[in-house]
Amino acid sequence: MRVLCFLAVVLLISKDHKSFCISHPKPACRYPPSQWCRSLEIAIECKVQKQCMELSAIKPNQTVPPVALTLYYESLCPDCRSFITQQLFPTWTLLEDIMSLTLVPYGNAKEVLSANGPFSCQHGEPECRGNMIEACIIHFTGTSLAFQIIYCMESATNVLNAAEPCLQLYAPSVSWGTVDACVTGRLGYELMHGYAVMTRALNPAHTHVPWVTFDGEYTEENDARAMSSLFHLVCELYKGVKPPACTGAPVKLSASGCLKE
Structure with missing residues (x-):
């Protein structure tokens, strides 16, 4: 009551x-x-x-729109992996309530017609498979859960080998067979084609990855700041009442502890 x-x-x-x-x-x-x-x-x-x-x-005040961050990246790009693990994931973990996240695992890939498949990737066929795996995971689990799986993959020594155990850890209800069928089937191609269209539509066109837009816009200043201090940038861009994580407001917890016997 x-x-x-x-x-x-x-x-x-x-x-x-x-x-x-x-x-x-x-x-x-x-x-x-x-x-x-x-x-x-x-x-x-x-x-x-x-x-x-x-x-x-x-x-935060839900009448204020969240900061819409879109990351254009590729699965085996070292700089992309560093940005995901050292900047984006920690920031998203703390500020998820004031952020909306879109992941576009395509990067510098190209749509081609070849015996090796419909796509050509900067870091070879393994990267094309990694991009496709992450695209399928996003499709089946949604961005929030998928990002945890993708972080798990990108922080591992071997991104591709980590895909199945990371999926089992965070989304046990989604079978690896389902993801693999997506990767090798029509659905995977359609997902990647959609990401190709999104990437080609960038204005200005991307010149490198990771490429980050905020509320659909790219600026060199925001790009540089995102690479060095994404957390502070998101806090600054949010127009609503800043959450305690942004303000550094102290949170007093109830007094408790483990007493010495």
Whole structure:
């Protein structure tokens, strides 16, 4: 009842209605009830963090669009692998609530007609297979889960050998046989062709990978900053109330610990 009433207060006040809940938290804080779950810092100050977390309500203002980041890359490019593992994945882990991510595993590949297949890749046939595997994984699992699998692959010593165990680790409901059939079949080709079209449509045209756009736009300044400090750039580009991770706001946890016997 306490949680339901609290939710009613937040929802009703946000819609300029009156609330008639009798049982709800009455924190002594400087924020009105409509803002109690606006950030973790506010929820802690108003002593309602438990209720906010239970309602999954501690998120940035959803009326503000997230920063739309699109990464154009190829699976065996050393710089792409470094960017994914050292910049993009840590940033996405901390700022997923204010980011939308699109992965385009095509890079400097080309559509060709040859005995080796319909695509030619900068780092050879293994890279074409790696690109295709990641495209199929994105198709079957969705970007959020796929990115965890792709991070697992790209951080491994051997990207291709890591594909199956990484898939089993993060998406056990998706069989490797399903992914492999996609890679060798018509679906894989269609996915890669779609990524080829997206890559060729870039304006300005990409000159290297990784190539990063924000809200569909590319600038040399943002590219340089993304390679060195993507986290701070995403925080800066987000137009809504900055989450605690961006502001560096201290989060005071309840006092507890392992006592010495």
